[in-house]
Amino acid sequence: TQLLEQSPQFLSIQEGENLTVYCNSSSVFSSLQWYRQEPGEGPVLLVTVVTGGEVKKLKRLTFQFGDARKDSSLHITAAQPGDTGLYLCAGLPSSRLTFGEGTQLTVNP
């Protein structure tokens, strides 16, 4: 059983559409991180959220940490083909950084 559940697992959309990816858990996390991974490479950190209810924006990407620090979401506005990749959330229940299964996003031109 995954400690962090991501949904959807796969998402294929057209350029210009908006989308939201979810990361949920029954556990409380001291912080949650979001990574993006491209084929043949390791994941690269996008953002870390620490405070319950926190919202962070990175250009067209908006990250939110749930009030209870058990869940997080990633919203992309006006998706572009360059946003294609595997999006992973990761949390720290302890020293062990634990990852969700990932959401594979494909943005079609």
Add this chain to the structure above:
Amino acid sequence: NAGVTQTPKFQVLKTGQSMTLQCAQDMNHEYMSWYRQDPGMGLRLIHYSVGAGITDQGEVPNGYNVSRSTTEDFPLRLLSAAPSQTSVYFCASRRGESQPQHFGDGTRLSIL
């Protein structure tokens, strides 16, 4: 600044063979980890270390050993390779517990 360096990038083994995946970082990070990535399974933690001389098990440690004799290096040993260990292996490091994780480019391992 090379970051996290993994070698080899690709490897094919026969069942029962042993090998060591190398990982080195030049950022003086205390925390280092090994993950395996399989389709539909995300990244699963194999072993991790919070400093030289300290290692601990992750979610899927069976069949793997690690050691951390220096801050820079964190090798992963497969004792007797099995087809179920076919995967992409990522090494990662970070400065502290809640700090950003830096990943290597991965080692693609196939066991026949």
